[in-house]
Amino acid sequence: MSSASQQRVILVTGANKGIGFEIVKKLAEESSNNNVILLGSRELKRGQDALVRLGSPSHMHLLQLDLSSRESIARATDEIKCKYGGRLDVVINNAATGELELTVDLAREMFSVNYYGIKTLNEHLFPLMQENGRVVNVASACGLTVLYEASKDLQEKYSLSTLTIEELDRLVEDFISAVGTNSFEELGYNPRSSYLIYSVTKAAVIALTRIEARQWSGAKNVLVLSVCPGFCATDLNKNAPGARPAEFGADSILYVVNAPETRLENGCFYRDGQLLPQIGMMNRKN
Ligand SMILES: NC(=O)c1ccc[n+]([C@@H]2O[C@H](COP(=O)([O-])OP(=O)(O)OC[C@H]3O[C@@H](n4cnc5c(N)ncnc54)[C@H](OP(=O)(O)O)[C@@H]3O)[C@@H](O)[C@H]2O)c1
Numbered sequence: 001m002s003s004a005s006q007q008r009v010i011l012v013t014g015a016n017k018g019i020g021f022e023i024v025k026k027l028a029e030e031s032s033n034n035n036v037i038l039l040g041s042r043e044l045k046r047g048q049d050a051l052v053r054l055g056s057p058s059h060m061h062l063l064q065l066d067l068s069s070r071e072s073i074a075r076a077t078d079e080i081k082c083k084y085g086g087r088l089d090v091v092i093n094n095a096a097t098g099e100l101e102l103t104v105d106l107a108r109e110m111f112s113v114n115y116y117g118i119k120t121l122n123e124h125l126f127p128l129m130q131e132n133g134r135v136v137n138v139a140s141a142c143g144l145t146v147l148y149e150a151s152k153d154l155q156e157k158y159s160l161s162t163l164t165i166e167e168l169d170r171l172v173e174d175f176i177s178a179v180g181t182n183s184f185e186e187l188g189y190n191p192r193s194s195y196l197i198y199s200v201t202k203a204a205v206i207a208l209t210r211i212e213a214r215q216w217s218g219a220k221n222v223l224v225l226s227v228c229p230g231f232c233a234t235d236l237n238k239n240a241p242g243a244r245p246a247e248f249g250a251d252s253i254l255y256v257v258n259a260p261e262t263r264l265e266n267g268c269f270y271r272d273g274q275l276l277p278q279i280g281m282m283n284r285k286n
Pocket of ligand 1: 020041046066068093094095139232233235237243246
């Protein structure tokens with residue numbers, strides 16, 4: 001990682017509220033204050049309001065970015081090239097959406113942001129990543145749980161060390177089709193798993209992180225990591241009572257942004273500074 005005195009260009013997606021907002025707030029407060037922070041927001045107005053709430057720091061800029069739109073991703077990439085020197089040190093893929101209903105349309109929408117959005121954005125931005133940069137994909141421990149509750153065969157598919165993006169896309173597409181036919185069990189998923197669709201989007205993000213880390217390992221010494229912010233009270237869960245404040249989630253995410261390289265394993269999944277078990281290391285036998 002760059003030393004604290006070096007300037008880093010950091011993009012945080014979905015930063016107009018919730019955990020993403022707390023991340024950019026903490027980054028803006030960092031003592032060096034040398035960072036250029038790009039506050040990603042799909043809606044301009046919400047992003048502008050967030051900037052105002054943060055006191056419009058001069059080193060923070062709004063980047064309109066809708067993860068469900070390839071055009072928006074391409075436009076944001078061009079903007080980074082034109083306005084911010086075409087370089088990035090850290091990308092925090094924080095934006096996500098979650099719905100409880102089991103419909104194909106909602107499943108498609110959730111995967112388009114939570115999985116395909118991250119995948120497409122990372123493909124666009126990887127060429128801009130600087131030496132020793134970090135790509136941080138925000139997942140959730142429920143992505144591990146949903147596979148723990150799934151068949152051994154399905155666990156093995158997700159955890160295969162040679163899994164390719166095409167094979168992962170196929171797992172995702174098969175799952176989305178199963179939402180339409182209510183045939184989760186045939187694929188090996190447990191239909192009683194909590195927040196089934198959302199959780200599978202996060203299982204896919206954890207697997208995607210491992211693939212990206214493998215694909216890009218060696219190139220510019222960039223680390224690709226996934227991280228769970230822990231259960232935090234935000235709009236995503238209707239500010240669930242008993243959940244911890246969003247700023248704790250931001251700390252969990254910022255750990256993998258700032259920890260020395262020697263404390264991190266490329267492609268792995270973290271929460272609150274701890275390495276979580278990887279998919280396939282969960283010993284379920286069914
Ligand atoms: N909260 C938790 O307990 C918890 C637990 C585990 C993991 N996570 C993960 O932590 C991350 C942050 O979640 P949060 O709890 O802070 O949720 P949140 O308060 O609902 O914030 C989600 C953010 O994502 C943005 N977003 C949604 N769809 C988007 C799209 N198509 N393009 C760009 N941005 C989009 C939202 O923008 P709008 O304001 O425009 O909707 C918002 O800024 C997510 O990846 C979530 O899955 C959260």
